[in-house]
Structure formats: C-alpha cells, structure tokens
Amino acid sequence: MANYQDVYRNSIDNPEAFWAEQANLVDWHKPFDKVLDYSRPPFTKWFVGGLTNLCHNAVDRHLATRPEQKALVYISVETGAESSYTFRELHAEVNRFAAVLRDQGVGKGDRVIIYMPMIPEAAFAMLACARLGAVHSVVFGGFASASLATRIDDARPGLMVTAGAGMRGGKSIPYKHLVDEALRLSAHPPQKVVIVNRGLDKGMSLTAGRDLDYASLRDQHMDARVDPVWLESSEPSYILYTSGTTGKPKGVQRDTGGYAVALAASMRHIYAGRPGETMFTTSDIGWVVGHSYIVYGPLINGMTTIMYEGLPIRPDPAIWWKIVEEHKVNVMFSSPTAIRVLKKQPAEYLHKHDVSCLRNLYLAGEPLDEPTARWISDALKVSIIDNYWQTETGWPILSGMPGIEEQPRKFGSPGFPVYGFNLKLLHEGTGREVGVNEKGVLVVVPPLPPGCLSTVWGDDKRFVNTYFSNFETELVYSTFDWATRDEDGYYFILGRTDDVINVAGHRLGTREIEEAISAHPNIAEVAVVGVQDGLKGQAVMAFAVVKDASRIATPEAISRMEKEVMATVDKELGAIARPAKVHLVTMLPKTRSGKLLRRSLQALAEGRDPGDLTTLDDPASLDQIRAAIAQWQETK
Numbered sequence: 001m002a003n004y005q006d007v008y009r010n011s012i013d014n015p016e017a018f019w020a021e022q023a024n025l026v027d028w029h030k031p032f033d034k035v036l037d038y039s040r041p042p043f044t045k046w047f048v049g050g051l052t053n054l055c056h057n058a059v060d061r062h063l064a065t066r067p068e069q070k071a072l073v074y075i076s077v078e079t080g081a082e083s084s085y086t087f088r089e090l091h092a093e094v095n096r097f098a099a100v101l102r103d104q105g106v107g108k109g110d111r112v113i114i115y116m117p118m119i120p121e122a123a124f125a126m127l128a129c130a131r132l133g134a135v136h137s138v139v140f141g142g143f144a145s146a147s148l149a150t151r152i153d154d155a156r157p158g159l160m161v162t163a164g165a166g167m168r169g170g171k172s173i174p175y176k177h178l179v180d181e182a183l184r185l186s187a188h189p190p191q192k193v194v195i196v197n198r199g200l201d202k203g204m205s206l207t208a209g210r211d212l213d214y215a216s217l218r219d220q221h222m223d224a225r226v227d228p229v230w231l232e233s234s235e236p237s238y239i240l241y242t243s244g245t246t247g248k249p250k251g252v253q254r255d256t257g258g259y260a261v262a263l264a265a266s267m268r269h270i271y272a273g274r275p276g277e278t279m280f281t282t283s284d285i286g287w288v289v290g291h292s293y294i295v296y297g298p299l300i301n302g303m304t305t306i307m308y309e310g311l312p313i314r315p316d317p318a319i320w321w322k323i324v325e326e327h328k329v330n331v332m333f334s335s336p337t338a339i340r341v342l343k344k345q346p347a348e349y350l351h352k353h354d355v356s357c358l359r360n361l362y363l364a365g366e367p368l369d370e371p372t373a374r375w376i377s378d379a380l381k382v383s384i385i386d387n388y389w390q391t392e393t394g395w396p397i398l399s400g401m402p403g404i405e406e407q408p409r410k411f412g413s414p415g416f417p418v419y420g421f422n423l424k425l426l427h428e429g430t431g432r433e434v435g436v437n438e439k440g441v442l443v444v445v446p447p448l449p450p451g452c453l454s455t456v457w458g459d460d461k462r463f464v465n466t467y468f469s470n471f472e473t474e475l476v477y478s479t480f481d482w483a484t485r486d487e488d489g490y491y492f493i494l495g496r497t498d499d500v501i502n503v504a505g506h507r508l509g510t511r512e513i514e515e516a517i518s519a520h521p522n523i524a525e526v527a528v529v530g531v532q533d534g535l536k537g538q539a540v541m542a543f544a545v546v547k548d549a550s551r552i553a554t555p556e557a558i559s560r561m562e563k564e565v566m567a568t569v570d571k572e573l574g575a576i577a578r579p580a581k582v583h584l585v586t587m588l589p590k591t592r593s594g595k596l597l598r599r600s601l602q603a604l605a606e607g608r609d610p611g612d613l614t615t616l617d618d619p620a621s622l623d624q625i626r627a628a629i630a631q632w633q634e635t636k
C-alpha cells in the first residue's frame with residue numbers, strides 16, 4: 001500500500017506527472033498534448049488538446065467488460081417503483097434520450113435545464129446531454145418557480161427536461177405546473193420542454209408547440225445510436241448553481257476531461273470502490289454530490305449506483321440499511337443532517353439489517369459533530385469518513401483516503417488535504433499563514449486541481465473577484481471557511497467566514513459553540529448565531545432541538561434544560577461563549593440540501609427580514625423560530 005504523505009507531496013511538487021498518471025484511468029478519444037496550461041492565472045486548463053466524453057466514460061466504456069452488470073438500480077419508496085438497468089440497457093436508454101434531444105436541435109454547447117425528481121430518466125437525461133456535448137444544468141427539484149426562473153435566465157437553455165410530478169414524504173409535487181410558472185416568470189424561457197409523465201399528475205396539460213411527451217418521442221427512437229461528441233478537455237460539461245446558503249447562487253462551470261479524471265481518481269483513492277461493487281449515495285441529482293457520486297463517479301468506475309427517491313425514515317427508519325443489505329452496498333455516501341434525523345429515531349432500526357458488506361460511510365455537506373459521528377459509527381460498526389468540499393471543487397478537498405492508506409481518524413476532523421489541493425490557512429487580516437491550532441481561512445494555492453470549477457458561468461470577472469481576490473499578499477482561492485490544523489496535520493472546519501461571532505472582542509466560531517452544546521446528552525441538533533448586543537457587540541444565541549421532548553414538558557423543565565445547556569458551554573468552552581439565550585425548538589430552518597439557514601436565523605433574532613427564503617425546506621421551522629423569539633422579547 002502507498003503512503004499518503006508521499007502521494008500527497010508528489011501531487012503538489014509534480015502536479016503534471018501526478019495527473020498525467022491519473023489520466024490513464026479514463027478513455028481519451030485523442031490524447032492530450034499538454035497536462036496543464038496555467039498561462040492565465042487563476043484560469044486553469046487541464047489535459048489541453050485531449051478529446052473525451054463523460055458519457056462514453058460512464059457508459060460505453062463498460063460495454064466490453066461488464067455489459068450485463070447492473071449500472072443503475074432505482075428504488076422509490078414514494079411510489080413503490082423499483083427497477084434496474086444493466087450497462088447495456090443504460091446505454092440503450094441514454095442513446096434514446098440523446099436521439100430525442102438531438103431531434104429537438106440540442107447540440108454541442110447548448111444548455112439544457114433538467115428539473116426532475118429522482119427517477120432514472122433524470123440520469124438518462126444528464127448522460128444524454130453529456131453524450132451530445134450539451135451543457136446540462138440540473139436544478140434541484142425542490143426549488144420553487146422563482147428559484148428555477150433565475151437559474152433559467154442565467155443559463156439560457158434552449159430546452160428543458162422535467163417530469164409531470166414528484167413525490168416527497170407521500171405528497172405530490174407538481175413539477176410541470178412549477179415549470180409553467182417559472183417559464184412565465186423568466187425573461188428567457190426555453191423554446192421546448194420535454195416531459196416525462198409518471199402518471200402522478202392526472203390533470204397535467206401540455207402546451208402545444210412547446211411541451212413534448214417523452215414517452216412518445218422515445219418510441220420513435222428505440223434502436224437509436226448517437227455517437228458521443230468528443231469534447232476538448234476544457235470544454236464545459238455542466239453548470240451547477242451553489243446551494244445559495246450565503247446569498248445569490250453562483251453558476252459553477254465544470255470542464256470535461258479534468259472532471260472525468262478527478263472523479264475516476266477519487267473513486268479509487270478516496271471512496272475505495274472497486275469496479276463491480278455497489279455505491280449508494282443518498283443525495284439528490286440536484287446537488288454536486290449527486291452529480292459526482294450518484295451519476296458520474298460510480299459509473300465511470302464501473303460500479304452499480306443506487307438512485308433513491310424518498311426520505312430516510314419512510315416507510316421506517318431502517319429503510320437505508322435494508323437497501324444496504326439487499327443490494328450489498330459497499331460504499332455509502334450521505335450527509336450529517338440525514339444521520340441526525342436518524343439519530344432522533346429509536347435505535348433498534350439500526351440493528352435490523354446486516355450491513356457488514358458496507359466498508360465505509362462518507363458524510364459531507366456540513367460540519368459533522370463528534371457525537372453524531374460516534375453514534376453512527378458505533379451503531380453500524382463501519383468507519384465514518386468525513387468529507388469536506390464544495391460545489392465549486394466537485395470532489396473532496398479534505399478527506400480520509402482509505403484507497404491510498406488507512407489512517408487513524410479523529411472525530412470532528414475531515415482528515416488531511418486531498419492530493420492535488422495545495423492548502424494553506426491564512427490569517428484573515430495579515431494574510432500570513434497561521435500556526436498550529438490557530439484559526440485561519442482555508443485557501444487553495446492555485447492552479448486548482450482537475451475537476452474544480454473553471455469559471456463562473458458567463459462571468460469570468462465574478463470568478464476572479466469572488467474567489468481569488470480576498471488576500472493582497474498572494475493569489476489564492478478562498479473557500480470562505482475557517483479551519484485549524486493540529487500538530488498531527490488533521491484539519492478541523494470551524495464554520496464559514498461570515499459566521500463568526502464577536503463577543504466583547506472575542507472571536508468565536510459558531511461551530512465551536514455548536515459542538516459544545518451537542519455534548520449535552522439530550523440535545524439532538526443545534527444552531528448558534530451572533531445577535532447584535534449594545535454592550536458586547538454580539539451575543540450568542542442558540543436554537544436547540546431536544547432529543548426527548550418529554551423532558552421539556554413544563555416551564556420549569558424548559559428553564560432547567562436551558563441552564564443545563566449553558567452549563568455545558570461553560571464547561572466545554574468557558575463562560576465567554578455561553579449563550580445569552582437558548583431557544584428550545586423541534587426543528588431548525590434548513591435549505592433543501594440540509595444546510596442550516598443561519599443568515600435567516602440571525603436576521604430574525606435581530607428583528608430583521610429573513611431574506612431570500614426560496615431555498616427553505618420547511619416553512620414551519622421558521623414559524624417556530626419567530627414564535628420563540630417573540631416570546632423571548634416579551635419576557636426580556
């Protein structure tokens with residue numbers, strides 16, 4: 001087995017040699033002339049002159065070696081549908097979809113917005129676009145019309161693909177209707193809309209001349225063969241908008257060759273998945289995790305990928321482990337939010353199924369607190385690998401890398417820098433590197449490795465200004481996250497740079513205080529924000545979800561619990577970090593990707609407008625916060 005330190009050093013000292021070797025993991029129609037072109041910093045081109053195609057690498061390439069292996073397994077607990085597609089069948093479906101799109105005039109460089117629930121056709125549509133050299137932009141199906149409209153106007157698609165309806169938690173979501181509304185709102189609506197009718201929305205009507213029924217078009221192309229369009233490595237494969245946790249979403253533009261290589265390498269070194277094995281990623285195709293590790297990554301690696309439509313707790317909280325057992329899942333990828341949801345359920349559900357096939361469970365998307373990590377690790381007896389990355393990077397920046405070397409993990413840390421990422425922690429004021437255990441802004445020294453964003457769609461200036469203009473001392477890519485590195489080289493993410501609370505001159509990370517509060521045995525989840533305070537600058541305010549609500553049934557019990565939480569913070573961090581107020585709630589406001597909407601929480605706590613709420617998952621969560629704050633203001 002290799003040694004992480006050597007691999008990492010080599011990737012930073014000899015990036016061209018390192019990546020040229022990784023590039024052998026994918027097929028090239030024409031080999032590249034040059035590994036790296038960094039003549040126009042910070043713009044980076046990988047594998048210059050090489051021709052390749054993502055769909056070919058994800059699908060066609062496996063026809064020779066594993067045609068009858070399952071490529072995609074579809075499970076919907078919402079509709080009860082289950083189906084699977086071998087690589088041969090996947091190839092046929094993708095060709096059909098590509099033929100339909102081609103008939104409508106979709107070709108190289110054209111944008112196609114995909115607004116779909118988790119159904120196989122969503123993956124077919126993505127792969128079909130890749131096959132044609134068209135640029136897909138998948139918009140998360142949970143977004144409402146207004147969010148969809150702004151993305152349409154930014155990406156300017158000629159065509160959209162959608163479904164009649166989706167289902168979430170047993171409730172139907174009228175996709176087609178939402179699309180109609182979005183097209184009305186948008187300044188540049190697409191000419192055509194291809195609709196996959198699932199039969200869930202009986203009242204759906206098609207607009208003549210614009211709306212096309214996929215099933216009937218597919219019937220005309222059952223034996224279609226569409227040759228992959230070979231793209232130069234740096235030509236765009238897709239646009240994906242960031243989650244919008246901190247403001248207006250940015251259209252991350254991804255290249256083709258660099259992304260293919262980065263994913264293939266990550267499947268081997270980070271996810272340690274072998275061709276022929278099965279991967280289950282519980283995310284959604286609307287997020288970067290879905291792009292990289294439901295669709296492209298596992299397929300490029302010749303693995304079976306599981307596509308799941310449903311929540312983690314229906315029909316019961318054992319559903320994911322049932323899937324792991326039945327489909328012999330070897331690699332699983334989920335989010336801390338989902339695990340916290342399961343943590344609120346009776347523990348027995350974790351022991352109903354044999355999950356011994358599972359080697360590693362990867363979690364990403366937000367901080368993984370130690371109690372949650374320990375809980376799931378102990379319960380499943382699998383190792384938990386915290387992954388830190390961003391929509392922008394497309395694959396992990398910090399992670400355990402069991403495919404290179406098994407290393408001891410520290411709870412609360414996503415581990416070490418991933419090969420290719422030259423990381424530094426810079427002092428936000430001076431721009432100098434901070435010392436061991438000192439807090440700094442996590443930055444990447446460019447050139448960014450393959451697979452990372454090549455620019456912001458249609459806005460090179462925004463790309464440079466947003467990401468590369470934060471330090472005068474040197475040109476670096478800012479992650480906008482705080483982190484520390486300990487004496488053993490482990491990194492710890494402390495939260496976003498705009499999430500710092502300044503209490504009487506002490507700068508506290510929201511994450512540190514949240515970790516401290518999570519140490520209380522009866523707290524399932526917590527959000528901490530800084531609230532304006534005449535005296536101290538800012539005061540700490542906590543919103544905590546209690547595990548066992550019967551313990552806060554009376555006002556006395558509530559106030560006892562609040563005191564306990566405060567005492568926990570005193571003990572873990574000191575009185576300076578003690579919340580001025582602890583609100584006990586049953587739910588926190590989150591985006592549909594499971595990220596805390598901290599800016600809205602803070603705004604409400606300060607009596608301001610909560611801002612753009614189009615990404616909010618459940619409006620009831622904010623109502624609770626409003627009520628709690630109103631009550632607090634009365635008693636203050």
Ligand code: ATP
Binds near residue numbers: 363391496
């Ligand atoms: P926007 O950039 O539009 O505000 P966003 O940052 O939430 O949205 P993503 O790209 O989906 O959109 O999220 C990346 C961010 O999520 C990281 O910058 C980091 O703040 C957080 N994050 C992701 N993984 C981890 C992790 N393992 N530990 C801690 N934080 C994480």
Ligand code: MG
Binds near residue numbers: 246
């Ligand atoms: Mg971000």
